[in-house]
Amino acid sequence: MAGAPAAMAEPRTDVTPPVVTADQVMPHLDALQRIADRDGGNRAHGTQGYRDSVAYVKAALDKAGFRTALHRFTYNGTTDYNLIADWPGGDPEHIVFAGAHLDSVAAGPGINDNGSGSAALLTTALEVSKAHLKPHRHLRFAWWGAEEAGTVGSSAYVRDLSAAERHRIDVYLNVDMAGTKNNQEWLIVDDDPEAFEAFEGYFAARKLPTAKVGTLGSDHESFNDASIPVGGFAKGLDDCYHAACDRVENVDPQTETTSTNAFISTVWQLAARR
Ligand code: ZN
Secondary structure, eight states: HHHOGGSOOOOOOOOOOOOHHHHHHHHHHHHHHHHHTTTSSBBTTTTTTHHHHHHHHHHHHHHHHOOEEEEEEEEETTTEEEEEEEEEESSEEEEEEEEEOOOOOOSSSIIIIHHHHHHHHHHHHHHHTTTTTTSSEEEEEEEEEEETTTTTHOOOHHHHHHHHHHHHEEEEEHHHHHHHTTTTOOOEEEEEHHHHHHHHHHHHHOOOOOEOOOOOOOOHHHHTTOOOEEEEEEEOOOOTTTTTSSSGBBBHHHHHHHHHHHHHHHHHHHOOOO
């Protein structure tokens, strides 16, 4: 192909992933904290705090050029929504799907569990937009409702997919509790080998300690139950787990930023594969 014009070259999808700072991640946690503060102290299923959290994330994604949709489900007689966001482009037969639960428990604002994962995921999506990423595989993001009731929102979503739609998802990546303080290890889900190696490689290159886990009791299990390969990580439990003190002060900004950059790096790598 000597002399082939540059315009015929493959789209560049293997470019170095961006690196964000705490200033790009923590404002999302501050926003979720303010929502909880004005809505009665929590962001649980069926509450104004949850609905305002969805509206906050959706507005940022819509502004960044994502195609967003609300997926409706009912739990305990109350209807609520998962937020789904597609980045236009990429092979629709091969989807890299990344998600985090956006609800809290009723006892507190849920900023580490799981405002931290929600913010890491939103930051990743916004970086995709900023980079005008042209991935080989299609990229889809989701913020799940009613995880705290037993992965209810993600289970409803997977249940509503046809067999053909499930088959199009190459891998699902989850992030739950990304900013835990004073906690040594990143716990990495050992299922999809490419996802595991991408996360493990990111932390190993920075000499950060990890542990391999079979499961983390979060939304990836809804996908795993449908035989979809899964990956992701958590930073482990903290002293304010499911308590009123799970506020923004309960998140370590450096850990949250490292987790976000690990997630960005992995999404970039997996999206570039065929
Ligand atoms: Zn959680």
